[in-house]
Amino acid sequence: MTTLHTLNQAPSNVNLMQSCVGSLQPDDTLLLIEDGVYWLLNTHRAKLPAALKIKALRLDAQARGLTPLVSEVDLIEMDEFINLSVLHNKIVSWF
């Protein structure tokens, strides 16, 4: 049983991320959407467990001017969001 977690709040809402990270299982994936993409910035990402599988929506990162600042491998398109939804058994949304 694997879960896809989406999180849409900026790093100012640190409690939400803590609750989310605390519930992640080894094979889960965390997808950052909307203001959640700010977590990709190095200063914030450094606070998250290194082993975490993190992805972010390219559209949302682009809309916030983050694409030059974050790692390309972490960014996914909408069709990949659908693929991740299919590949995991459940989807949990943190907001």
Next chain:
Amino acid sequence: MIFTVVVHASPCQNAAPESALRYCKALLSAGHTLHRVFFYRDGVFNGNQLISSPPDELNIMRAWQELAEEHSIDLVICIAAAIRRGVLDATEATRYERDQTNLAEKFNLSGLGQLVEACILSDRVITFGGQG
């Protein structure tokens, strides 16, 4: 796969409705089925036809209507959440003795049972929410 999308946030204050709309379009173009979009809490404002966005911005209510028309999608608004927030169809306006209605076409007011049924029938249920 059969999907249900749940929207908890108002289009005025949150990016969630637009994310939900993009998600719906992406899953449909990938060949999946969208069983229902369920609007709950402040998400009911997605069906308020009086919301008038600036002409250079997306009118999310119309975008939902177009999606519903094109793909025969069931757009259900939680009736209790809607009445509380002043989103009324003709039946509820009469019941609560109000002069106006503002529920947009293609949206239907119904109960949480529709969300439960959607969860039972769908392979995946995803929620798009926001704060406030």
